[in-house]
Amino acid sequence: MPRYFCHEHPETLTVQTRVVDARPGAVALEQTPFFPGGGGQLADRGVLRWNGGEVAVIGFEPGDGRLWHRLAAPIEIAGGVEAVVDPAFRAMMTELHTGTHVLNALVYQQFQGALVTGAQLNDDGTARMDFDLPDADNDRLRALEPGINDLVRQDLPIRYTYVPLTEATAVPGLIRSRSVAPPPGDDGTIRIVEIVGLDRQACGGTHLASTARSRALKILKIDNKGRHNRRVKIGLHG
Ligand SMILES: [Zn+2]
Secondary structure, three states: OOOOHHHHOOOOOEEEEEEEEEEOOEEEEOOOOOOOOEOOEOOOOEEEEEOOEEEEEEEEEEEOOEEEEEEOOOOOOOOEEEEEEOHHHHHHHHHHHHHHHHHHHHHHHHOOOOOEEEEEEOOOOEEEEEEOOOOOOHHHHHOOHHHHHHHHHOOOEEEEEEEEHHHHHHOOOOOOEOOOOOOOOOOOEEEEEEEOOOEEEEOOOOOOOEHHHOOOEEEEEEEEOOOOOEEEEEEEOO
8 A cells, every 4th residue: 555645635636746757648747646546445537737738637557666647648748747636526535435434433343343345436426335244134234324424423533644564463453354454555554544533444545534524424225245245335415
């Protein structure tokens, strides 16, 4: 899990930067405000602008030690550019992602430390989380909705720390995914997201500064997708 500019500067959605490497239809930048996707959160969208030009950024891929920004046209650009994240899309992903943490916290607490087996955020304001919950009653899961919204209204602050991976794996629940531990950054640490008073877990995504900045959440659907995949679909209100 590399450290991204957006981790340290979540409010900075436009940066003036330079192309450090280019090929037709892709560039690597000296500095990038984009979240490139991961952990179920969709990659940012946005544009690059330069003297007289603008092109949409349509995806990201790591390669040659760089983060390549894939462009909507097979052009090769150089020099100074302005990199601009789509603010509405980032805001919605951040809000929804924060909601998945609140859901995840309650499932972990109320279902004996049940772990996550999958997560996917969607661009329509919904998300699904899969949990390892072989024996849980779906009505008990549906009944989490008022508790989720109560925690949202409490406006719990959200903050970050970095801990060595060996330390993180020693604390039960800090790595919430059943199958994968997030890779550490270059310094061997992983990023821990804390919803103060509620939950701590490793995550590299973007989150609100406090829970009440989110709209209310709905539990839309619960499906049994196999013994280790109880799928809970949530959505933002309105
Ligand atoms: Zn997260």
